[in-house]
Structure formats: structure tokens, C-alpha cells
Amino acid sequence: MTTAASAIIRETRLDKLPPRTCAVVRRIETDGEEVRRLKSLGLCVGRQIKVVKSGDPLIVKIFGSRIGLSASLAARVWLEICAPNHCTLQKIS
Amino acid sequence: MSNYHKNGDASTLAEIFPRKNRFGKISIAPPPQLSKREFTLALVGNPNAGKTTLFNALTGLRAKTANFPGTTVERRIGRATIGRREIVLVDLPGLYGLESSAPDEKLAADALRGRLAGQPAPDAVLVVVDATNLERNLFLAGEVLELKRPVIVALNMMDMAERENIRIDVSKLRAELGCVVVPIAARTGKGIDELRREIERLAGCAVLESAAHFKSDCVTACATCPYQKRYEWTESVSAKVMNAAAARRPQRTEKLDKFLTHPVTGVAAFLAVMLAFFFLIFWVAKIPMELIDHLFATIGTWVASQVTQTDLQSLLVNGVIGGVGGILVFLPQICILFFALSLLEDTGYLARAAFVMDKIMRKLGLPGKAFVPLLSAHACAIPAVMSARVIENPRDRLATILVAPLMACSARIPIYAMITALLFPQSPLKAALVFTGAYATGIIFALGMAWIFQRTILPGGSKPLVIELPPYRLPGLRTAFLHTFDRAKIFVKQAGTIILLISLLLWTLSHYPKSAPPAAATTMMAQAAQFEKSGAQNQADELRATAGHLTAQSALQNSFAGKIGRVIEPAIKPLGFDWQIAIGIISSFAAREVIVSTLAVVYGVGEDAAEQNRTSLYDTLRHATRSDGAPVFTTATCMSLLVYYILAAQCLATSVVVRRETNSLKWPLFQILYMTSLAFIAAFIVYHIFKIV
Numbered sequence: 001m002t003t004a005a006s007a008i009i010r011e012t013r014l015d016k017l018p019p020r021t022c023a024v025v026r027r028i029e030t031d032g033e034e035v036r037r038l039k040s041l042g043l044c045v046g047r048q049i050k051v052v053k054s055g056d057p058l059i060v061k062i063f064g065s066r067i068g069l070s071a072s073l074a075a076r077v078w079l080e081i082c083a084p085n086h087c088t089l090q091k092i093s
Numbered sequence: 094m095s096n097y098h099k100n101g102d103a104s105t106l107a108e109i110f111p112r113k114n115r116f117g118k119i120s121i122a123p124p125p126q127l128s129k130r131e132f133t134l135a136l137v138g139n140p141n142a143g144k145t146t147l148f149n150a151l152t153g154l155r156a157k158t159a160n161f162p163g164t165t166v167e168r169r170i171g172r173a174t175i176g177r178r179e180i181v182l183v184d185l186p187g188l189y190g191l192e193s194s195a196p197d198e199k200l201a202a203d204a205l206r207g208r209l210a211g212q213p214a215p216d217a218v219l220v221v222v223d224a225t226n227l228e229r230n231l232f233l234a235g236e237v238l239e240l241k242r243p244v245i246v247a248l249n250m251m252d253m254a255e256r257e258n259i260r261i262d263v264s265k266l267r268a269e270l271g272c273v274v275v276p277i278a279a280r281t282g283k284g285i286d287e288l289r290r291e292i293e294r295l296a297g298c299a300v301l302e303s304a305a306h307f308k309s310d311c312v313t314a315c316a317t318c319p320y321q322k323r324y325e326w327t328e329s330v331s332a333k334v335m336n337a338a339a340a341r342r343p344q345r346t347e348k349l350d351k352f353l354t355h356p357v358t359g360v361a362a363f364l365a366v367m368l369a370f371f372f373l374i375f376w377v378a379k380i381p382m383e384l385i386d387h388l389f390a391t392i393g394t395w396v397a398s399q400v401t402q403t404d405l406q407s408l409l410v411n412g413v414i415g416g417v418g419g420i421l422v423f424l425p426q427i428c429i430l431f432f433a434l435s436l437l438e439d440t441g442y443l444a445r446a447a448f449v450m451d452k453i454m455r456k457l458g459l460p461g462k463a464f465v466p467l468l469s470a471h472a473c474a475i476p477a478v479m480s481a482r483v484i485e486n487p488r489d490r491l492a493t494i495l496v497a498p499l500m501a502c503s504a505r506i507p508i509y510a511m512i513t514a515l516l517f518p519q520s521p522l523k524a525a526l527v528f529t530g531a532y533a534t535g536i537i538f539a540l541g542m543a544w545i546f547q548r549t550i551l552p553g554g555s556k557p558l559v560i561e562l563p564p565y566r567l568p569g570l571r572t573a574f575l576h577t578f579d580r581a582k583i584f585v586k587q588a589g590t591i592i593l594l595i596s597l598l599l600w601t602l603s604h605y606p607k608s609a610p611p612a613a614a615t616t617m618m619a620q621a622a623q624f625e626k627s628g629a630q631n632q633a634d635e636l637r638a639t640a641g642h643l644t645a646q647s648a649l650q651n652s653f654a655g656k657i658g659r660v661i662e663p664a665i666k667p668l669g670f671d672w673q674i675a676i677g678i679i680s681s682f683a684a685r686e687v688i689v690s691t692l693a694v695v696y697g698v699g700e701d702a703a704e705q706n707r708t709s710l711y712d713t714l715r716h717a718t719r720s721d722g723a724p725v726f727t728t729a730t731c732m733s734l735l736v737y738y739i740l741a742a743q744c745l746a747t748s749v750v751v752r753r754e755t756n757s758l759k760w761p762l763f764q765i766l767y768m769t770s771l772a773f774i775a776a777f778i779v780y781h782i783f784k785i786v
Contacts, residue, residue: 057452065229
């Protein structure tokens, strides 16, 4: 349900994602304690996320939770912007 | 993230089975039976899921906090009588998943799997799940269920979920998870009785049934990308049991966050909150602190009137009562700080404070949360070091603990007051400038040292920020009270006993060996007796007081402390100090403020002068001369002494707390060493600059 097969492929980095735009996580570069924590918080491949507040640090929304993270970490997360009607997060907030 | 509670949570698994071990030693003990041995239930859950509140609701005051053996990660262990059974509850650190590499989360996962040496896995697991965030919370629940251990899921915050119009079909969730699911609201106590019944039923089972028929489809598929598959599973389960479409997620949190995480308004709000926080631990705490001081002074006077034997009197009054009072006087600050911090964390604000301050603090190699201990250190380093637990990364926490005592704590105020009075008796403005300068020096050195540590002994810099910003909630007073009680207990039990021993040792150093009162004092006493006979009571009293001061002066000068002072005089001479100041430095090694009263005794004004008649003390010090007639307290010596006391680690209570919080002797010793060296070098430089000027 989160695959964006019909969506236009538009890849971007999380620190560059404009606020209020829904995107799907495609890959996360490198590993490590913080990346593992990000993943267990829900920021992992296949999840839909949205930037609530951009900048450094920035706030993203995953499911019902809000997560603050450094821009340096966000730069390691690659996303694909969803087509507007493919986003389930939009409904929630 | 509720790391603060997370760390405040839990204890040694060795402690879990004390009774069982004792049974094993008794020869006529019955053979181990399932019904006889204690049933242990481990609590796990995401930070902010309300795990601590539930633990408190089940155990109350019957909980003990201790570290996992060999670590600084805490857990809480409590006993609870559930039905007719006594069960042992273990509150493990909060965690998001079992695969984490963060030390506290890893320990929690290992404890759950029974991987810790000598510590068996718990009999059953109680997973606390936040009903308002099912998709995320089920991630951990799924991982725990796969451990094939008996599991109860406590679906917490049902009241919040209801308010947000989230409806969860509990029986469906039960079917999906294959284990008991009990909806509760830990804060209001709703559903706790049913949870107790379920725990009792589970504990009473002859053979514990594990959640064996649980299938998340993750066991094989998750091997490749565990996170993705598992989250797909949590999402599908949530979709089946919950009517997410109807959910009204509250807008309150987002609206508040717009303001509180904003680079300008957020920082302003942060400063306002911290100001209030500082006001509480600096000014409000003063009232109970003075009461405690007064109480112990009264007890001391009473004991002194009952015990007339001089040595015993001094030991009881100065050594024991003074020592105990010296420990308990820290309690108001510790209690207020932890109470306020618990509330701040419970509301969700602490995560925002960390978020707002992160960028600035990171430049110094410290995380955003380091602001709390560094600010608290301006009141007292002890609660500051204890509060460094809010920082989850061990490297960041250590860096903060190492530099926090450089901040000007309230014990430095009497010393700053004494020195500014000596330097500028006539100019309040200049005195105020020196005071401000002293505070600024502390801050600059603390931040500078943090920067240096980042580049030397603690490389790597602060870890990038990853922090959950939980929804704003009303804080739980009960949790805050229990947490405060817990911290106070740890301080009194662990730090208190050592501090008392040290204060007794220092008392011995400054009271032994005994020496005969000086000839002048003996003559004065004889004269006083004659005055008394002739009816001149006032003159007799005055002479006796002077004789008393002379006796105390000579006793201190001839004591071990005095001898050590003379021995180390060559070492401190380059700083402009003489052996009499050295006595002050030695006697104030455990508590820096003691130097004021020690100098009063050393210079023959009497200890009372340090308390009641400061001007006479300052006058005496100003006129004090060396053997060659030159004044002791020149501008250069005063400045050097000031700088020394800004930087030196003259507080053993802090060192004892650092030892506990770092679980090592190395770090408190290193801290004493680096701070004292820093103080030495800086005082040396300052002395020579002012000598030339």
C-alpha cells in the first residue's frame, strides 16, 4: 500500500524535502546507532513520512509520532515523493 | 524521549532472586518448585508509553533502584502482592526495539532474553503499549512476542485514545497477537484490577503458556529487512483493529510545537522555562535549606549543652551532626530539581528543550539536553551531576558530568563574598563586577573544557540528534513524587554515607594531635577568673572568648591539617598562598565553603565570626601579615585565591556522586586532577599578572 508504483519517480533527500510533502523512504545510507534508532522509531524503508518543520534540526512525522533529528542524519535518508492521492499520512493530520 | 525515567527505572537481576538464593543455602529447604519460587515479570515498552506510571501503580513505594551490574544503566525492581502471590516486577529501560545498540536499550533487550550473566530471563513479560500510537508501539510488541515467552499486553492510555476518538477492538487485537491484551489507563488506575487478575492467573499456571501461536509473518521474511516487514505487519494489524479514519489527532501538540520549536520563540520560551527552573532550585530551595541548617545548629547546641567532655562534644557537634547536616542540606535542591525535571519530562517539554538547544550545544561537543545539568550546576553540582541522566548517550553524559562542577555553585558564594569584601570594601560596583566575572569565568572554562574534551579524551563529538517529540500531556504528580523520593533515597544512602565518613576524617585531621593551649591563653584564663572574682563579668567573658580563639587557633595550627599545610606551603607559594591559607584549602577539600570558617579560626577570630560577624573577620584578614610584616591578602593573593576557588574541585560530595554516576573511580579522580591542575595554573598566572600590576 505504500509502494508508489504509479507515482512519478522523484527522488530527494530528507533534509531537502519541502514541508508538508509526503514521501516514501527508499534507502538509508550507512548504519550505526542513530540510524538504527531512526529505523526502530519507524523511519525505515517503505514508510511514508512528512516534514513538519524543516531546518536543522528538523521535525518529521511518521505514523502518529513526531521525531526531531539533525539535518546531517536526514541527509542520509533518500526518499521518493508520493503522488498526492497516494498519501495516507495526509488524512491523519 | 523519556530516558530520564528510562534510566531511573530499573536494578540488579541478582537482587531479584535473593530469597531463592537463600533457600538454596538452607539444607532442609524444600526442593525448588514452580509455585514456591518467585514469579518475575519484566515490564517493557517504548519510552513515553507510560511504563513507569504503570510500574508505580503496581508496586508503589516498594521499589528499589539499582544499576545493572557493572553499568550505569538503572532499572527498578519492586514487589507486589497480586492476589495471594508475591511477584517481582522488573522495570526495564524504555526501548523502541530489541535490536538497538544503545547501551541501556541493549541491556533491556539482553535482560529480556536472559543473556545477562547469572541472570535468568523473566518468567513473563508485560508489554506496555501506547494505544494512541499503535502502529509504532506494536513494533516492539511483535519483537517481544517472537521471544516465545508468556506475554501480557497492557494497552495503556485508553483514556487518551478515547478522547482522540481512536477505537480499538481489543478482542480482535487479542486474536492478532495471540496473547492476553488488557486495556488500561495507568494514570487514572482504570483497568489495573483486571490487569492484576491476568497477572495472577498467569503466575498461577502450572505450566506457563507462551504466546506460541503468534505469527507475524516476520520470522522468515523479516530476516532480510526486519524493519520494513515488521512495520508492514504493525500497520496491517493496526488497520484491522483500529478505526484510524475516524481518529481526531489533537492539533494542540502541533500548534504548541510551532511556537516551542521555533528558532526565536522556541529559544525565548526555553529561556523562560529555564529561568523558572533556576529560580526554583536557587531561591525556593533556600528556605528549606536554611531550615535544615538551623535545625542542625539547634541540635548541635543542645548536644553541646548535654555533653561537656570537649573531644566528644566536638566530635558529636562538628563531626557527626555537622556531617549529617552537611549531607541533608543538599536534599531540598535535589528534590526540587528532580520533581521539576520529572514534570518537565512528563509534559513532553524536555524533548523540545533538547531540540531547540541542540544546534548551539552541539558546537561545544555537548547535546541539547546538557543544558539542564549545566544550568542546575549553578545551584549545586550534586543534583546537576545526577540530572545528567537525561542525556542518553554515555559519551555526551560523561562530558557534561566532567565540566558541570566548574559552574559557580552556591557554595562558592561565601568565598566570592569574602574575597570581594577584601578587595573592594568601599566599592559595591567593583565587587559586583568581580562577582559577575567569577560566574562568567566558570561558564567559559566549563564550555571551553567541553570543547577540549571533545577534541582529546572524548572524541567523536556529540551524536546526531534523534528524539521523539511526544504529544504534550498533563504531568503525573504521583510519578514525579515517586521519582523524587527515589533520587533522594539514592543520594542519602549512597553518597551520604561516604560524605559522612569523609567529614569525620577531616574533623580528625583538624583536631588531632592535641596540643596544649598556648601560654597566652592560659594567662588570659587566669586573668578572667580574677576579673570574675572582682565582679567585672563582661571583661571576664571577653577575655575568655579571646583565649578560646587563641586556643582554637593554636590547636588547628598544630593539628595534622596544620602540619600538612606547612608541608605543602612550598607548592602553593607560587600562587601567593601561605601555610595558613593551605590549612584552609585542606580543610575545605571536602566542601569549599569551609575555607571561610577555617580562615576565621586560623586567624584567631573564632569560628562564630564567620557566621555572625563577617566584618570583624574581613578586618582581621585585611590586617593579617606574614612573618616579615607584609600583608597576606594583597590584591594579587586575593585574585589568585578567587581564581583557585572558581576552578578547583573542592567538593568531595560531588566526586562521590560522579563516582556513582560514572560507575568508576577513574573519572572522579580525573575530574579532581584536571580541575585542580587548571586551578593551579590559572591562579599562578593571575597571581603573577597582578603582582606586576
